[in-house]
Amino acid sequence: MESFGSFRRKFAPWNDPAAKPYITFEKVTKIFGDFTAVDDLSLDVFNREFFALLGASGCGKTTLMRMLAGFEEPTSGRILLDGQDLRGIPPYRRPVNMMFQSYALFPHMTVEGNIAFGLKQDGMAKSEIDARVGEMLKLVKLEKFAKRKPHQLSGGQRQRVALARAVAKRPKVLLLDEPLGALDKKLREETQFELMDLQVKLGLTFMVVTHDQEEAMTMADRIAVMDHGRIMQVATPAEVYEAPASKFVADFIGNVNILDGTVEKVANGEAEITAAAQGLTIRAETGKALAPGQKVWFAVRPEKIRINREKPQDASFNAVEGELWDIAYFGDMTVFHVRLDNGTLIKAASLNAVRKTENPLTYDERVWVSFDTDAGLVLTA
Structure with missing residues (x-):
């Protein structure tokens, strides 16, 4: 069975027409003065789903979460949780908890005191609190x-206390607002997997x-990419x-060449x-209904592009020559920037599968970049 990427788990209720959203x-809109933070937005999230709202600052993602x-x-519009309209229900009566980026721990309380605080507020018996x-x-x-x-804990430990x-x-629902933003890169990567395991x-x-x-x-079952209060695409990470x-989503997610x-x-x-600007003829697989003369964009990821000194056997399409302009070595992979004759930069990425390379590519060389017909995507919007 063909698919985009590997499956993290066999969980996809959004593909079941009979599944009910949680x-x-x-059609939710949120307006602050003359600014529309969320614009006529509709979205379904399913029970036990790890869902991500992704977008640049000011796109409306935090406002959407705060409304939930x-x-x-x-x-205007409605927000339903397990079939119940949440309008008018105060935060403390909603079966929803929110973990903030700052963690908001009580500095004078111990770890166990911080964890117990909400349970005490709810009047839970001491024996039950201790057990929980x-x-x-x-x-x-x-x-x-x-x-x-x-103050006696590391950043990662404080994050776990807040969690x-x-x-x-x-x-019923846990909301996490930039939960790993305060952690260093290595700890952030470790904590991502801890969160995934914990959620399951x-x-x-x-x-x-x-x-x-x-x-x-890394973490989400599905991602909603947002821009200016609207959802541009909802799909699995691999599909996005x-x-x-659209061109916006292609450009926003990862590195990409768009022609x-x-x-x-x-x-x-x-x-x-x-x-025409690159002097390149592209042949690409597509299921879209296209017409001669139609203006389109072609998006291809750097790792789908080959880079070689030698001219491909058939350079009449999906191949163009340029000058090796920049090289970025990341350890696991190397990214090459190839400058075409018209000034366009094409990014190509190569996996560093061996420790040593004979006669490696270097700056100012003339090289060819090429790709297969199924390497990229034709976009019309």
């Missing part, structure tokens, strides 16, 4: 740190707000990366496109 945003939590009310706190400490692997205060406090009340173990619905593409791609719905072109002809599921 969270529904129905009850800190803001929609200007012990369960949460074990879940986030902080049993040895129960008596410490936040334990958020899930201690067993909300708890069986909760997680919704995370982030501007970090890698974070969303390999089959972006302006004109359709010359279409036959047998393949389009021939002229990228």
Whole structure:
């Protein structure tokens, strides 16, 4: 069976027509003064899904989450949770908990005191609180740190305390606002996998707000890419990366080369496109209904492009010559910037599968970049 990327888990209720959404945003708009933060947005999220809202600052993702939590009310539209309209229900009565980027821990309380705080507020019996706190400490692997205060913990440990406090009340939905932003890169990567494992173990619905593409791609079952209060695409991480719905999504997610072109002809599921500025003829597989003369964009990821000193056997299409302009070595891969004769930069990436390379490519060499007909995507919007 062909698919975009590997499956993290066999969980895809959005593909089942009979599955009912757990969270529904129905034509939701939120206006602050003369600024529209969320614009007529509709979205479904399913029970036990790890869902990510991804976008640049100001795109509306945090406003959307705050409306679900009850800190803001929609200007129009409805938000449903498990079939219940949330309008008018205050935050403390919603079966939703929110973990903030700052963690918002009480500095004068111990780790166990922070975790127990919400349970005490709910009037839970002491024996039950003690049992629940012990369960949460074990879940986030902080049993040895129960008596410490936040200033005695590392950033990663404070993050886990905040997470334990958020899930201690067993909300139906856990909202995470840039949850890993304060962590260093290595710890952030480790914590991403911990969060994924925890979400599956708890069986909760997680919704995370982030501007970090890698974070969303790693953790989420599906991603909603947002821009100016609207959703541009909702899909699995692999689908968003390999089959972006628009030029905006292609450009926003990861590295990509996007070339302006004109359709010359279409036959047998393949389009021939002229990228006149680059002096390049493109042949690309496509299922889109295209017409000769139509203006399109061709998007191809750097890792799908080959780079060689030798001219390809057939350079009449999907191949162009240029000068090696920049080289970025990342350890696991190397990214090459090739400057074409018209000044366009084409990015090509190569996996460093061996430790040593004979006669490696270097600056100012003339090289050819080329790609297969199924390497890229023809975009019409």
